[in-house]
Amino acid sequence: MNITITQSEAEFDTLAAWRVIAAILNKPKVVIGLSTGQTTAHMHRIISEIYSRHPFDTSGVTLFGVDEITRVSREYAGSCYSMLRNQLVDALQLSEAQFLMPSPFSDDFEKECRAYEDELEKRGGIDLQVLGLGTNGHLGFNQPGTPFGSRTWISKMDPALESRVRRETNSSPDKEMGGFTLGITNIMQARKILLVCKGPHKAEIVRKMLLDPVTEDIPASVLQLHPDCEFLLDTAAAKYIN
Numbered sequence: 001m002n003i004t005i006t007q008s009e010a011e012f013d014t015l016a017a018w019r020v021i022a023a024i025l026n027k028p029k030v031v032i033g034l035s036t037g038q039t040t041a042h043m044h045r046i047i048s049e050i051y052s053r054h055p056f057d058t059s060g061v062t063l064f065g066v067d068e069i070t071r072v073s074r075e076y077a078g079s080c081y082s083m084l085r086n087q088l089v090d091a092l093q094l095s096e097a098q099f100l101m102p103s104p105f106s107d108d109f110e111k112e113c114r115a116y117e118d119e120l121e122k123r124g125g126i127d128l129q130v131l132g133l134g135t136n137g138h139l140g141f142n143q144p145g146t147p148f149g150s151r152t153w154i155s156k157m158d159p160a161l162e163s164r165v166r167r168e169t170n171s172s173p174d175k176e177m178g179g180f181t182l183g184i185t186n187i188m189q190a191r192k193i194l195l196v197c198k199g200p201h202k203a204e205i206v207r208k209m210l211l212d213p214v215t216e217d218i219p220a221s222v223l224q225l226h227p228d229c230e231f232l233l234d235t236a237a238a239k240y241i242n
């Protein structure tokens with residue numbers, strides 16, 4: 001397995017940022033999947049800073065989000081759409097067509113899911129998928145127990161995240177939220193995967209992901225089977241695998 005362990009958080013963020021920039025420099029029409037959360041926020045900002053100082057060609061790039069919360073407006077600052085736009089997409093001066101995100105509202109989510117993966121396919125498929133890791137081993141919004149054969153779908157929201165979003169958006173309890181997410185099959189079809197994970201609170205799940213048998217109970221364990229996945233960790237997250 002391809003495991004990189006950085007000595008500091010700064011090194012972690014910078015290295016992750018350069019992995020994405022390298023993918024853009026290597027392939028003008030690259031398709032890159034991004035992930036939101038605390039792990040990736042700073043690396044997105046570093047990419048933006050590097051671009052502002054030394055602009056590179058982004059005219060053929062497609063960026064997309066691996067997941068999104070449904071039935072919450074994109075205007076909400078905690079939506080994956082807003083986070084990616086604010087941290088990275090605007091800074092890279094991408095056009096509307098170059099930034100794909102799942103639609104949070106639909107009368108037919110099944111159709112939206114198929115359309116989302118079809119669009120990625122039309123653009124040549126995923127060249128690089130960046131993934132964060134949940135403390136329960138989730139990938140995107142694929143929670144423990146998700147079949148490895150899953151394709152883009154709406155998962156049941158993690159209750160802790162759902163109650164935080166409800167609090168922050170004042171949404172009524174009868175408005176059921178969901179997790180629009182690429183399925184495990186879509187993720188595994190990416191040509192290259194960069195799993196990013198830092199901090200001591202992730203050390204135990206990192207151990208399970210890398211050293212325990214591959215199981216649907218730990219969705220991220222499936223990455224052991226991917227032919228080109230780099231696991232980028234800081235020393236705290238790598239505590240039990242050294």
Ligand code: GLP
Nearest residue numbers: 035036037038039067132133140
């Ligand atoms: C959310 C996202 C996931 C992401 C995870 C990591 O659950 N839906 O795609 O991997 O957060 O979050 P953090 O980096 O804040 O630990």
